[in-house]
Amino acid sequence: MKYQAITIKDIAKALNLSTSTVSRALRDSHEISSATKQVVMEYAAKLNFQPNPIALSLKERKSHSIGVIVSEIANSFFSQIINGIESVANEKGYTVIISQSHENFEKEIRTLQYLASRSIDGLLISVSSATNDLSHLKGMHQSGMPIVFFDRTVEDITTHKVMVDNYQGAYNATMQLLAEGHHSIACVANSEHLSITKDRVGGYLAALQQHNITVDPALIKYCFHGGMLLTEVETAVHELLQASPRPEAIFATSDKLTTGCMRVLKRAGIAIPQDMALTGFSNSELIELLHAPITVVQQPAYEMGQVATELLLQLIESKRPVKDFKSIALQTRMVQPQ
Amino acid sequence: MKYQAITIKDIAKALNLSTSTVSRALRDSHEISSATKQVVMEYAAKLNFQPNPIALSLKERKSHSIGVIVSEIANSFFSQIINGIESVANEKGYTVIISQSHENFEKEIRTLQYLASRSIDGLLISVSSATNDLSHLKGMHQSGMPIVFFDRTVEDITTHKVMVDNYQGAYNATMQLLAEGHHSIACVANSEHLSITKDRVGGYLAALQQHNITVDPALIKYCFHGGMLLTEVETAVHELLQASPRPEAIFATSDKLTTGCMRVLKRAGIAIPQDMALTGFSNSELIELLHAPITVVQQPAYEMGQVATELLLQLIESKRPVKDFKSIALQTRMVQPQ
């Protein structure tokens, strides 16, 4: 027994008008007498008439919903992004459907198919760390689905992209470790496939070179699952601890990896920063409460979500094919323990 | 220029059949010859035909989507619950639309209206800490919308409810503080309107009484916005610090409040647990990394989401009005610093 919503037809019948007149009156069409408009509007308001969005969607061939794929929402960075996305989307009358890839390639594909089957009007995606084949996204893109990449972008697909200046953020973080007097600095990075990994490792390397430090490739550890599996991080950190000479500091390229390293170091009884310094990207709100006071690179996540959504809605609502695609890089911020 | 999906009509035309035959063939109706079925199925598969869910929804008068309202997704407890919800909902072919009340009553109402306007088939809600008037929910419930409450439930609406044994969880936490030798234990609680607040404060009081400790009402502080505003927690904690005698321990009734207290204490230079012991509800994955090793009461959030969703889908798909409503209480778990 489901609530039976009232329809235009009901109003038409009650007021002895045609459905089209009612429809037009409700949209305040100029070709309807103000008298009729008034009656219709009042009656509709009284019954709390809500146009059926599904019927509208069918008519307009638009679902007024956009899909979002992130690796996981239980991650401050992504949940902040989602807040930004929703703020813009809801404002413009779009529903946001959130899906998680859990850093898993197959899950990303399945989730994408699912979203397509729900006929979303557009897609916002930060690809999973396990994604190295882009055919699923390319296919969707070629078939005309508006897509905007954020955070983890891809090169091969030409569309809007929103990220931070990952190179600069990583550069700054590494420079900070260098300024603190560390010379041997390791890097625990995300999957090698990711754009953000390349850029962040790039910034890390640049800082080292700036200080004329020869880079030891063995000090760069890639985590294919982005730290989703702690064992990955464990292996990476333990290998670093075995290295000789043992590095003095670690730069972690993502939220999950920063806290992951911290977890592993703590369990291994390595004091931060005395025995091993640590810096990394993180948007966690609990940073200041952690047992070790670490400096982090913070991203304007909320803003990133907003910008990406604005660009997507622009694509969706554009009358003519968009040719001019933007790649926007926002600035990161170093947050020091107070 | 939007991707033009293929329809049953396209298939019918290409195969020189009627749309009804195609429709029936695709649903494997017994009244279609297996030869025709085969041709249709193969052709549909080749073109990767996906039935338009919007058309289906219009026909069935079902959107196959459920709404979820939580205070905020950037909160481990809620993001874990959402994972549980999605696991069940997607499995059964439902889309989940997530909205946040941000512990704000007006926002909750607006968001509820929004969900209603998107014609959701059912609602899962954990009410905001600022919600003391239930008319918006009552109206929706009376009009026939299936609703299941989780976490923060309400008494006045008869339907399924899923929560944890809040009384027991709070009791255990308080007993632990008592066992550690603290006698004067304060409680920083959520809004007084909430079911969870009543139950958790109840468990706290019971533990104190068990130890024949007279309860000092001044040691119970309520935070109307659930710690959403740090100033709230600040005021509460500072008042407790001024009290004489100053309490030796704080029991915080929610995730946000536990970390909020920790933040305020840290800023005030109060060492945990030496100067002030702290325990509370929390599902944060970073607990073991916090500067102070605190014991927390953890909830089976993922499971809570699953159970609530199963009950909601049961309501949605039930042919006859459901009369027998369940209130399910899951067990909490004390997690000690290792």
Add this chain to the structure above:
DNA sequence: ATGAAAGCGCTAACAA
């Protein structure tokens, strides 16, 4: 075994 037609709720081209 297959097709024609109606209808879900709404809008819009066309008629009046």
Add this chain to the structure above:
DNA sequence: TTGTTAGCGCTTTCAT
């Protein structure tokens, strides 16, 4: 200014 009709994609009675 208002009404009639068709159609969005699909299912389903009711013919054939």
